[in-house]
Amino acid sequence: MFNKASFLTRLVASSVRVSEAAGGIIKNVMAGGDLKIVDKSESGGGGGYDPQTEADRRAQYCIVQSLQRHFHDIKIIGEEEDTTACPELEMGFNEDVLLSDRLMSNELKEIKENEVVVWVDPLDGTSEVALAVKNKNLALLEQVTVLIGIAYKGRPVAGIIHQPYHSTSGRTVWAIKGCGIHGLVPVTESSQKIVVTTRSHLSESVSSALEALKTRNLADNVEKVGGAGYKVLKVLEGCAAYVFASAGCKKWDTCAVEAVLDAAGGKLTDISGRDIRYESDVQLNNTGGVLATASWVKHQDYIDTIPQEIKNNLPEISSKK
Numbered sequence: 522m523f524n525k526a527s528f529l530t531r532l533v534a535s536s537v538r539v540s541e542a543a544g545g546i547i548k549n550v551m552a553g554g555d556l557k558i559v560d561k562s563e564s565g566g567g568g569g570y571d572p573q574t575e576a577d578r579r580a581q582y583c584i585v586q587s588l589q590r591h592f593h594d595i596k597i598i599g600e601e602e603d604t605t606a607c608p609e610l611e612m613g614f615n616e617d618v619l620l621s622d623r624l625m626s627n628e629l630k631e632i633k634e635n636e637v638v639v640w641v642d643p644l645d646g647t648s649e650v651a652l653a654v655k656n657k658n659l660a661l662l663e664q665v666t667v668l669i670g671i672a673y674k675g676r677p678v679a680g681i682i683h684q685p686y687h688s689t690s691g692r693t694v695w696a697i698k699g700c701g702i703h704g705l706v707p708v709t710e711s712s713q714k715i716v717v718t719t720r721s722h723l724s725e726s727v728s729s730a731l732e733a734l735k736t737r738n739l740a741d742n743v744e745k746v747g748g749a750g751y752k753v754l755k756v757l758e759g760c761a762a763y764v765f766a767s768a769g770c771k772k773w774d775t776c777a778v779e780a781v782l783d784a785a786g787g788k789l790t791d792i793s794g795r796d797i798r799y800e801s802d803v804q805l806n807n808t809g810g811v812l813a814t815a816s817w818v819k820h821q822d823y824i825d826t827i828p829q830e831i832k833n834n835l836p837e838i839s840s841k842k
């Protein structure tokens with residue numbers, strides 16, 4: 522069945538399994554107790570404290586090696602430049618994904634390996650991992666996700682969000698364009714408009730955007746939590762929007778989650794309402810910020826309410842410098 526399925530279905534089926542293997546590696550490193558944290562901003566990354574742990578490095582190695590072994594011509598762009606080798610694992614694939622093959626459009630069925638860009642965030646929420654260990658507050662680990670996003674012609678067509686610390690054995694939420702969302706049942710209405718935003722990268726523009734939303738009853742409450750993946754899961758499970766009016770996150774933070782949110786009827790753009798592009802040569806930073814909304818609110822209301830001066834300070838830069 523696997524070999525008969527189209528390339529995109531096989532890539533997603535493998536990526537679901539690989540994300541779960543990466544989640545296991547993250548848990549093993551955490552259980553070992555020695556994160557070997559480095560601060561990437563010290564090696565010229567700029568932009569303030571930017572931690573990377575042994576879990577980030579091992580998870581990325583596992584994901585990239587496994588996918589490249591089975592799909593030689595895909596282009597993979599991962600967050601971490603430094604990785605740590607880990608034993609080769611025979612991944613297999615997730616059988617449920619294969620069932621999507623019959624639902625896929627012909628255009629997606631005909632996608633070839635050299636036409637996709639795979640955006641990998643091996644561990645989203647590294648700041649929360651560092652804080653969880655420092656404060657011995659393991660509840661923060663629920664905010665950790667593994668993100669694998671698949672882009673075709675510059676736009677997301679599939680996404681995988683693995684949440685290793687969700688309940689006891691973790692969970693994987695995945696979607697292929699036009700084939701629905703799997704791994705959770707999205708909330709389709711809520712009496713309260715809760716907006717989620719950053720815990721560790723707050724700034725003047727982030728706060729001002731949230732204040733503006735509150736005045737228009739688009740944010741009854743604001744929750745500050747970590748991770749782009751975790752915040753989109755919160756939007757899928759009842760929050761109204763994820764608003765990040767800052768240039769800090771990258772294409773690997775948003776490609777997977779945009780594909781999953783889109784499949785649930787939500788929407789993700791920059792804060793000016795522009796689509797985020799995912800070609801292999803784009804600027805890695807999401808310089809226009811991130812606005813993700815649930816299916817049951819109007820995305821345009823949030824765009825219209827964010828002050829123009831904040832948008833002007835977050836221009837879109839689409840080509841790599």
Ligand SMILES: Nc1ncnc2c1ncn2[C@@H]1O[C@H](COP(=O)(O)O)[C@@H](O)[C@H]1OP(=O)(O)O
Pocket residue numbers: 568569570571600642644645646647648718719720721722746747748749765768769770771774
């Ligand atoms: N200034 C920044 N520098 C590095 N990464 C950032 C920055 N801002 C956001 N991110 C990335 O975007 C994610 C969402 O941001 P936040 O948690 O602040 O809402 C973070 O988990 C982090 O991903 P990662 O943990 O993979 O490095």
Ligand SMILES: [Mg+2]
Pocket residue numbers: 571572600647
């Ligand atoms: Mg990081």
Ligand SMILES: [Mg+2]
Pocket residue numbers: 642644645646749773774
């Ligand atoms: Mg990230």
Ligand SMILES: [Mg+2]
Pocket residue numbers: 577600642643644645646647
């Ligand atoms: Mg990361």
